[in-house]
Amino acid sequence: MKKTLAAVAVLGAFAGSALAADVQLYGIVDTGVGYNHVDMDSLDGVSLYNDGKAVYSFADSDSFSMMSGQASGSRWGLKGTEDLGNGLTVGFILEDGFTSDNGADSAPMFNRESSLFVQGGFGKFAMGRMGSLNNGQSSWAKVGMVSAFGTSDWGGYSAQLGNIFSLAGQWDNMVAYETPSFAGFKVYAQYAMGSNDNENESSSDRYYAIGATYNNGPFAGYFAVDSINYQTSGAKIDDKFIDDSLTVTLGGSWDFEVAKVYFGAQYFDEVKLSSIGGITKTTVSGVDLSKLGGPDITVGALLKVKGYGISLTADAPVAGGKAMFGVGYVDAEAADSTQDFLKDKNVDADLDLKRYVVSVGYDYPFSKRTDVYAIASYMQDQVDAGTSEDWDPSAYTLYVGLRHRF
Numbered sequence: 001m002k003k004t005l006a007a008v009a010v011l012g013a014f015a016g017s018a019l020a021a022d023v024q025l026y027g028i029v030d031t032g033v034g035y036n037h038v039d040m041d042s043l044d045g046v047s048l049y050n051d052g053k054a055v056y057s058f059a060d061s062d063s064f065s066m067m068s069g070q071a072s073g074s075r076w077g078l079k080g081t082e083d084l085g086n087g088l089t090v091g092f093i094l095e096d097g098f099t100s101d102n103g104a105d106s107a108p109m110f111n112r113e114s115s116l117f118v119q120g121g122f123g124k125f126a127m128g129r130m131g132s133l134n135n136g137q138s139s140w141a142k143v144g145m146v147s148a149f150g151t152s153d154w155g156g157y158s159a160q161l162g163n164i165f166s167l168a169g170q171w172d173n174m175v176a177y178e179t180p181s182f183a184g185f186k187v188y189a190q191y192a193m194g195s196n197d198n199e200n201e202s203s204s205d206r207y208y209a210i211g212a213t214y215n216n217g218p219f220a221g222y223f224a225v226d227s228i229n230y231q232t233s234g235a236k237i238d239d240k241f242i243d244d245s246l247t248v249t250l251g252g253s254w255d256f257e258v259a260k261v262y263f264g265a266q267y268f269d270e271v272k273l274s275s276i277g278g279i280t281k282t283t284v285s286g287v288d289l290s291k292l293g294g295p296d297i298t299v300g301a302l303l304k305v306k307g308y309g310i311s312l313t314a315d316a317p318v319a320g321g322k323a324m325f326g327v328g329y330v331d332a333e334a335a336d337s338t339q340d341f342l343k344d345k346n347v348d349a350d351l352d353l354k355r356y357v358v359s360v361g362y363d364y365p366f367s368k369r370t371d372v373y374a375i376a377s378y379m380q381d382q383v384d385a386g387t388s389e390d391w392d393p394s395a396y397t398l399y400v401g402l403r404h405r406f
Helices: 002-021 336-344
Strands: 023-039 046-051 051-057 061-066 075-085 088-097 113-120 123-131 170-178 185-192 204-218 218-229 245-256 260-272 302-316 319-332 352-365 372-385 394-405
Touching: 113 170, 302 336, 302 352, 319 336
Parallel strands: none
Antiparallel strands: 023 061, 023 075, 023 394, 046 051, 075 088, 088 113, 113 123, 123 170, 170 185, 185 204, 204 218, 218 245, 245 260, 260 302, 302 319, 319 352, 352 372, 372 394
């Protein structure tokens, strides 16, 4: 009897604490199978070299595999709030990504978000590790408003509408502010101080962003300007690659009831091509990197680009589920910093990239928390590297998966 009373007392105390703190366990498990084909065109079998060592090899590929996070990144998390009185609330979000096909945990723990916030009549102020506004992960990510397919990386497959915009990812040591809603408008500001031990120093990249959302009836809109203040000191720095990046992103959606239409557009300058992804993401086609300065020059650093991307997508209710369709286009060229670097090295090469993407999909809910989906996508790149031969790689992807939320 005493043990029973003690157990009841402990459970009662825990319940009282949980009510006060309002802690919630949540997550998504997303697993499926997919087929991915990549055609490297004329560069199949070609290798690029840096300091006499092969650093990248082009090769056609076909793969069929089980994947995690094809439609939504698999994750689990804890979040909670406590009412402080006088209209103030303190809360936290701890969210960790993992791969459900093999159980591996992403590093660091709580890599998707680790934030503490205070909110009230003044708005919301948060600190910690968070995603940028132009990012598909974290509670602060807003760019998903401009696409029917959201912002998942589709399991990392090449052919996807996610490879249209330059996305800034997650940042440590970030402070962020969100205003209260004014007639459907909210304004956001973010600043990331850089990596630990190098915060607010020239040896660490830093991030800035300001943006706004609007929600009123059938229309939702999004606008953001962000920049990466690249490090200007430390290892592997060339003064041609310290120009800060800039992206301007806008878009939104209109719900016509019979269908919901989304539009997104982005201007970018001095962004790493790897931030856009896809087939053409890490190399200047046809350039022998041994001519470009030795081992301190990394492949990814060579490709900073400027240009724009646009996407038009839609979803509509069909047969109890949701059908999705979308097209995307990218027009990019080597940014000024990359062009200057190549000229200094007397390398007769450049980069002009055009990208076309078409995607279709269908999502069917078994319940409010569980759904099955299928996606097919095709991507075509057209690359002019200033060499004698253009390069036109392509890829297509087909995958199906099951997603459960808890």
